[in-house]
Amino acid sequence: MKNAHVLIVGAGIGGLTAALALQRSGSKVSLFEHAPQLGEVGAGLTISPNATHALEYVGLGDFMARNGDIPEAGASMHYKTAEVLYHTQRGNEFKKKYGAEYYQIHRADLHTALADAVRANDPNAIHLSHTFQSFSQDGGTVTATFTNGKSYTGDVLIGCDGVRSAVRTALFGAESPRFTGQAAFRGLVDAEPVREHIVPTPSATSMGPGRIFTRYFVRKRKLVNFVGIARTSEWKEEGWSIPATVDEMLSVYGDFNAHVIAIIKSTPPGRLFKWALFDRDPLPEWRKGRVTLLGDAAHPMLPFLGMGAAMAIEDGAVLGRAFEAAATVDEALTRYEAARKERTTMVLLNSRKQGEIYQSDDPASLRGTTSGELRLGLFDYNVKTVPV
Ligand SMILES: Cc1cc2nc3c(=O)[nH]c(=O)nc-3n(C[C@H](O)[C@H](O)[C@H](O)COP(=O)(O)OP(=O)(O)OC[C@H]3O[C@@H](n4cnc5c(N)ncnc54)[C@H](O)[C@@H]3O)c2cc1C
Known part of the structure; x- marks a missing residue:
């Protein structure tokens, strides 16, 4: 279907990827972002081969090849002894097996590249300082209204506005995300002072009772990104940018191996953050008429499978492919949801289960096992060839 006018709410990684894929399929896109400026937090992101296929589909293959870090291997380690419980060969091995690289990248770098590509296609596509409020639709159009009083009419509306999605509330009513009993710390530190602690592999996770600690390089091995995810019932604050202190993180990770402790201790003031993790139960359907959901708005999940x-x-x-294949908006949205619901529901539910596996009270029981992503075959999916 060419020349549809698609309204997208939320210029996160999901909304921007959708915008690019839709522009590629011949649609006009208007993207509305609540923030006054585009940006992403200073943190890393794993782009597994299945996601790399999708970024290649929207034209960011070269960008990833230039800017992504490729960890040749990953280690899963005992939290206390640093024994390698299992080892995953990545790099060339993954490229050969899945036809696409496994990258790690700074979130802000990917976000900027996506936004630049959308604007290169249409300099007026992105509207900042637009907070979605409500929508109305009839047989032929949908109109989105924003808190600044502006309204825009298009053929279809896609809610890409994250875990607290206002579009989802407008579609299906208010229902709070579920506190998962997990909280996370994140930090981004200079690699040089801790290089001797980045062993035995460039990417690694230490697993302990109720806690994991993952770290990997970004920005061509100049920075180390780390994330600690720990069970907690104590605090439930949201947002990616609540300041935390080294002492606070050490009070949770103090019994971890010396490499983990050294990386945490190297974090300069103001570079450590914490937040509580929320998800939602899978929705029975994502769509009403000309309005649907995408990304965390549709299926927010715990980060244990990354x-x-x-x-x-x-x-x-896949949304872009659905518009390319369909003759009408109705057909495009039906194809999109049919292609995506089963996979995202499976990943959402397994992300919960994987937390229990990685945070086992007996980490030694993980010896000789494999990662959740590989066990579930998540990297086998290719958006370029999957039926849509
Ligand atoms: C600790 C942790 C580590 C993770 N690591 C990985 C990883 O390695 N690999 C991976 O694949 N995933 C990872 N994730 C998950 C990933 O970060 C999210 O799933 C992803 O950011 C979702 O993208 P999105 O575009 O759907 O939503 P978001 O990134 O939340 O973007 C939503 C956008 O909508 C805007 N918005 C919100 N409300 C409104 C409104 N009312 N009107 C207009 N705009 C609005 C926001 O400002 C934002 O720009 C991790 C998550 C966590 C918590």
């Missing part, structure tokens, strides 16, 4: 952004990116590419 797949939240990957699912949003896949959604975006």
Whole structure:
């Protein structure tokens, strides 16, 4: 279907990927972002081969090859002893097996590249300082209204506005995301002072009772991104940017191996953050008429499989393919949801289960096993060839 006018709410990684895929399929896109400026937090992101296929589909293959870090291997380690419980060969091995690279990248770098590509196609596509409020639709059009009083009419509206999606509330009513009993710390530190602690592989996760600690390089091995995810019932604050202190993180990770402790201790003031993790139960349907959801708005999930952004990116590419294949908006949205619901529901539910596996009270029981992503075959999915 060519020349549809698609309204997208939310210029995160999901909304921008969808915008690019739709522009590629011949649609006009108007993207509305609540923030006054585009940006992403200073943190890393794993782009697994399934997500790389989707970024290649929207034209960012070269960008990823230039800017992504490729960890040749990953280690899953005992939290206390640093024993490698299992080892995953990545790099060339993954490229050969899945036909696409496994990258790690700074979130802001990918976000900027997506936004630049959308604007290169249409300099007026992105509207900042637009907070979605409500929509109305009739047989032929949909109109989105924003808190600044402006309204825009198009053929279809895609809610890409994250875990607290206002479009989802407008579609299906208010229902709070579920606190998962997990909280996360994140930091981004200079690699040089801690290089001796980046062993035995460039990417690694230490697993302990109720806690994991993952770290990997970004920006061509100049920075180390780390994330600690720990069970907690104590605090439930949201947002990616609540300041935390080294002492606070050490009070949770103090019994981890010396490499983990050294990386945490190297974090300069103001570079450590914490937040609580929320998800939602799978929705029975994503759509009403000309309005649907994408990314975290449709299926927010725990990060234990590292797949939240990957699912949003896949959604975006498949949405573009659905518009390319369909004759009408109705057909495009039906094809999109049919192609995406089963996979994202499976990944959402398994992300919960994977937390229990990785945060086992007996990490030694993980010896000789494999990662959740590989066990579930998540990298086998290719948006370029999957039926849509
Ligand atoms: C600790 C942690 C680590 C992770 N690591 C990985 C990883 O390695 N790999 C991976 O694939 N995923 C990872 N994820 C998941 C990933 O970050 C998210 O799934 C992804 O960002 C979802 O993208 P999105 O575009 O759907 O939503 P978001 O990134 O939340 O973007 C939503 C956008 O909508 C805007 N918005 C919100 N409300 C409104 C409104 N009312 N009107 C207009 N605009 C609005 C926001 O400002 C924002 O720009 C991780 C998550 C966590 C918590």
